[in-house]
């Protein structure tokens with residue numbers, strides 16, 4: 633969803649000044665907004681106050697200071713602890729909780745906020761702190777769409793704004809899906825580096841080829857998605873039978889090099905099950921349909 637080119641100065645409170653909350657508050661200050669900040673350890677407010685932020689002594693004072701309250705704590709257990717101390721101060725406020733969490737937690741927090749007369753948005757930040765306010769950062773939002781529209785130009789200070797639905801759990805669903813893809817890639821890359829180390833191949837030597845190869849493979853993601861959505865998993869690229877035959881070579885190599893093969897076990901189990909069920913001529917897209925318990 634494209635953001636308006638310019639934003640009217642807004643009043644915003646930020647609860648939580650860890651690495652990410654600090655980056656969010658700094659971006660809001662940089663965009664010219666009036667920012668009130670609160671952190672459990674008050675020492676962390678110092679650098680932002682030096683940049684023009686107003687420190688709040690309590691979460692309730694921070695909430696009282698602004699129409700829009702952005703929350704970014706370690707996890708939703710911490711959010712719940714802080715919310716429980718807010719009393720009625722959240723009434724008529726928009727609370728945008730950008731803390732990483734589960735869809736169920738988001739729905740529960742939305743119900744909590746709505747019962748107290750607040751408008752609730754849940755969010756997933758698709759960036760590291762250094763990317764905030766830069767061209768590649770974006771934040772997923774779900775929940776109260778009117779509240780999202782009302783504050784979208786303020787959210788735009790953080791990165792691109794992507795509203796994914798009125799169900800408050802949907803941002804977390806998208807967030808968890810994207811993080812799952814990221815962790816799968818990251819763990820695979822670390823396994824590759826571990827293997828290279830056993831032959832004294834510098835990680836730097838493998839970095840370029842990994843980027844090139846994974847990028848080429850990722851380019852096929854839309855075709856995989858189309859196969860999953862249509863249920864037509866037949867492939868002329870790489871069959872599950874061929875992948876099932878190749879996987880033992882990867883595992884044997886790791887074993888021979890004195891490395892754990894644990895990384896490959898879930899894939900082996902899925903491939904074996906898929907072929908056993910008669911899907912051997914299907915492509916890897918079939919695996920997405922075999923995870924349901």
Ligand code: NAP
Nearest residue numbers: 648649650651652653672673705706710731732757760761
């Ligand atoms: P962080 O640097 O560890 O900061 C954690 C924050 O949570 C601190 O402000 C901490 O306060 C506060 N906190 C923890 N427990 C608390 C409690 N019981 N009550 C009140 N405050 C509490 O973490 P972060 O990197 O900023 O991450 C914050 C959120 O953003 C997480 O949900 C994370 O998954 C998400 N996120 C982070 C990144 C990233 O790259 N860093 C990217 C996307 C999303 P104190 O200072 O008092 O300890």
